[in-house]
Structures are given as structure tokens and as C-alpha cells.
Amino acid sequence: MFLEYKAIEDINRALENNDTHAAASISQSYLTDLDSIPLKIAVTGVSGSGKSSFVNAFRGLHNSDERAASAGVVETTIKPKAFPHPTNPNVTFWDLPGIGTKQFPADHYHKLVKFEKFDFYIIVSSDRFRENDVKLAQRIVEMGKTFYFVRAKIDSNLHSEQKSQKNHDEEKTLQEIRENCIQGLKEQGVTTPQVFLVSNFELHLYDFPTLQETMERDLPSHKRDVLILALPNICSSNIKNKKEVLRSQIKFHALISAIVAAIPFPGLSITADLSILVSVITQYLFQFGLDKKSLEKLSSDTRKPLDDLKAVLKYSCSGKDLTK
Ligand SMILES: Nc1nc2c(ncn2[C@@H]2O[C@H](COP(=O)(O)OP(=O)(O)O)[C@@H](O)[C@H]2O)c(=O)[nH]1
Ligand SMILES: [Mg+2]
Known part of the structure; x- marks a missing residue:
């Protein structure tokens, strides 16, 4: 918000001095x-x-997607590995090696994985949290950072319970x-543990929505919008929040577009203006998961034919089909 006010103030000042180029360039650097x-x-x-x-799942990808981190393979992560978000590459997920292994003894772990560079930590378990997970949580707290415990594979627990209980x-x-x-975490010395139950195959269920809200609340405001845009499109509130974030940026795009359109070169202005519009709209399609790959995933998740999904999308942009 602060950055936005500052940009608006600077733009106003440039416009008062009739310096439209400066106004456009402030808008551009803000974006x-x-x-x-x-x-x-x-x-x-x-x-x-x-x-x-x-x-x-967080990045909106199937395990089978070529951009996905390989799942189901036994691997010993020996150094932190980054997985960028497919549409927001400034958001990266880091697969960290487990704490307490030979290469990463608990006492030196924070130095080896450079703790300070992460905004927050997610510790995943599919049964009970181990002593080493707790050690890691304690180190994270010592570094003044935030962590969340995620208990995954809840769907399979419920499934077995359903089969065995009348x-x-x-x-x-x-x-x-x-x-x-x-209880297990408290016994290991975590005073107020926050645990989120999640199925990686059905993120909209169980505690993932609460986890998202908690992350949003805990982040500083300039990073909150970044997180909102990177959250998977699993519910209408996520879509609404994304809409708000993108809406707040429209005036900056519009200003650039208006200034470019005002350049007195016949033929050029309209082309430049259109190309800005097409690029912004294309970016929005990706953010809302309406691009080709996301629609294919949606079609397979919901078992609805791709053509049926495309048929309800009502938009056109200089005659281009942007879902191709
Ligand atoms: N039922 C179910 N299976 C899961 C879930 N998350 C992961 N799995 C499966 O558990 C196995 C290990 O998952 P993976 O993501 O590779 O774990 P990693 O070794 O910690 O990276 C794979 O066969 C996944 O398909 C989940 O939420 N529910
Ligand atoms: Mg793995």
C-alpha cells in the first residue's frame, strides 16, 4: 500500500509538471x-x-506436469532446491534437506541452509512430527521466522477410517x-503448535484454506499481495482476492497505455496501446488459471470436456484466442 501511495504521489507530481513521460516511467517501474x-x-x-x-499442488500443478517437482521417488535432498511458481516466478518454493542428517547436523543446519533468506517455513509430515522437525521449528523461532506444520495425506487417513469404522x-x-x-508437538517442547491438515490432491478441503489465511495475515503487506497472486485458484475467495490485487494495478497500466496512445505518430500509437492491453490481459488469464495448461488441468480434475470449459469463457482481444 505504501509503495502504491508513493507511486501515485510521484505520478501526480510529474503530471502537474506536464511531464507525461516521467509519469509513464514511474508507472512502469512501480509495476x-x-x-x-x-x-x-x-x-x-x-x-x-x-x-x-x-x-x-500449491503451484497449481499435477505431479505429472513437466514443471512439477518429482513426487513418489525416494530422494535424499542434499542441497536446497528451488521450484519457481509457474506464473509468478518471483515466488519460489525451496525443498530443504531434512535436519539432523549426516550432511546437515542439527547444530549447523541454520548456517548450511541460510535460514534468513526464507519468508516462512512449512514442515510437512504424513504421520507424527519427528524430533528433528521440532528441532527445526525451534531453530526457525530462534531466527525470528515463522513456521507452519502441515499434516499431509489426510484423504488417505479418512479413507482408511471410513473403511474400518461403521x-x-x-x-x-x-x-x-x-x-x-x-499433543505430540507439545510433548516435544513446541508451546503453541499450529497444525494444518491437508490433502495435496484436494487442496480446497480440510485446513488448507485456513493455512492460506494464516500466511496472508502473518506476512508484511507488500508480500501479502505477492502471496495472494501465487495462491492456487481453489475457491471463489482466492479468485476475488486476486481480482482486488490486479484491479489496484489497472490504473498504472491504463496510464502507460494512455500516454503511449498520445504519442503523435499515426499508426504507431494504436498498435503500441493494443500490445500493452493484450499483454496485460494475457497475464490476467494466467493469474486466473484460464490459460491453455491450467484449463487442461481443470478439465482433467473436474472431468469436464475442455471445449465445454472454453465455451463458457466470454472474452475476445483483438480477435486473438488467448487460451491457445
Ligand atoms: N493420498 C495422498 N497421497 C499423497 C499426498 N501427498 C503425497 N502423497 C503421495 O505420497 C508419496 C510421497 O509424496 P512426495 O510428494 O514425493 O513426498 P516427498 O518425498 O516428501 O517429496 C507419493 O506417492 C504421493 O503421491 C496426499 O496428500 N494424499
Ligand atoms: Mg520430494
Whole structure:
């Protein structure tokens, strides 16, 4: 917000001096700066807990996508590996090696993985949280950073419970798992643990929506918008929040477009203006998951034919089909 007010103030000053070029260039650098605010999310936990699947799901990718982190393979991460967000490359997920291994002894871990460069940490487990996960959480707190415990594979717990119990009560099972994790963490010395139950295959269910809200609340405001744009399009509130963030940027695009359109070269202005519009609209299609790859994923997730999904999209932009 502060950055936005400052940019508007500077633009007003430039316009008062009739310096439209300066106004356009302030707008442009404001938008460029927004795109380059980094958000670095560290994800860690033992091999097989669901880290890679979580990183993929958060980025809106199937495990089978070529941009996905490989899931289901036994791997020993030996150094932090970055996975950029497909549409917001300034957002990166870092698969961290587990703490307490030979290469990463607990006492030197924070130096080896350069703790300070991450905005927050997600510790993933698919059963109970291990002593080493807790050690890591304690180190993170010592560094003044935030962490969240994610208990993955909740769908498979519920599925087994459903099979084995006659009077299956989903809410009760979820509460039991949540309390069990919290209790286990308290026993290991975490005073107020926050645990989020998640299925990496159905992010809109269980505690992922609460996890998103908690992350948004905890981040400083200039990073909050970056997170909002990077969240998966799993519910209408995410889409609404993205809309608000993008809406607040429209005036800057519009100003650049208006100034470019005012350049007195016949033929050139309209082309330049259109190319700005097409590029902004294309960017929006990616943000809202309406590009070709995202639509294909949606079609496979919802088992609705791709052509049916495309048929309800009502937009045109200088005659181009932007979903191709
Ligand atoms: N049912 C279910 N399976 C999951 C979930 N997350 C991961 N898996 C499976 O668990 C296995 C290990 O997952 P992976 O993401 O590779 O874990 P990593 O080793 O921690 O990166 C894979 O076969 C995944 O398909 C989940 O939320 N639910
Ligand atoms: Mg992995």
C-alpha cells in the first residue's frame, strides 16, 4: 500500500509538471518492482511425507506436469532446491534437506541452509512430527521466522477410517488427528503448535484454506499481495482476492497505455496501446488459471470436456484466442 501511495504521489507530481513521460516511467517501474518482490517459501520434512506433492499442488500443478517437482521417488535432498511458481516466478518454493542428517547436523543446519533468506517455513509430515522437525521449528523461532506444520495425506487417513469404522464421523476423525499432532508437538517442547491438515490432491478441503489465511495475515503487506497472486485458484475467495490485487494495478497500466496512445505518430500509437492491453490481459488469464495448461488441468480434475470449459469463457482481444 505504501509503495502504491508513493507511486501515485510521484505520478501526480510529474503530471502537474506536464511531464507525461516521467509519469509513464514511474508507472512502469512501480509495476516492474511489484513483479520482482521475492517470496521464498521453504518446505521441509522427511522423505515420503508429501513435500513435493505439496509444492506442486500449491503451484497449481499435477505431479505429472513437466514443471512439477518429482513426487513418489525416494530422494535424499542434499542441497536446497528451488521450484519457481509457474506464473509468478518471483515466488519460489525451496525443498530443504531434512535436519539432523549426516550432511546437515542439527547444530549447523541454520548456517548450511541460510535460514534468513526464507519468508516462512512449512514442515510437512504424513504421520507424527519427528524430533528433528521440532528441532527445526525451534531453530526457525530462534531466527525470528515463522513456521507452519502441515499434516499431509489426510484423504488417505479418512479413507482408511471410513473403511474400518461403521459409524464414521469425519469431523471427529479430523479433530482426533489434529489433537494428536498438537499433543505430540507439545510433548516435544513446541508451546503453541499450529497444525494444518491437508490433502495435496484436494487442496480446497480440510485446513488448507485456513493455512492460506494464516500466511496472508502473518506476512508484511507488500508480500501479502505477492502471496495472494501465487495462491492456487481453489475457491471463489482466492479468485476475488486476486481480482482486488490486479484491479489496484489497472490504473498504472491504463496510464502507460494512455500516454503511449498520445504519442503523435499515426499508426504507431494504436498498435503500441493494443500490445500493452493484450499483454496485460494475457497475464490476467494466467493469474486466473484460464490459460491453455491450467484449463487442461481443470478439465482433467473436474472431468469436464475442455471445449465445454472454453465455451463458457466470454472474452475476445483483438480477435486473438488467448487460451491457445
Ligand atoms: N493420498 C495422498 N497421497 C499423497 C499426498 N501427498 C503425497 N502423497 C503421495 O505420497 C508419496 C510421497 O509424496 P512426495 O510428494 O514425493 O513426498 P516427498 O518425498 O516428501 O517429496 C507419493 O506417492 C504421493 O503421491 C496426499 O496428500 N494424499
Ligand atoms: Mg520430494
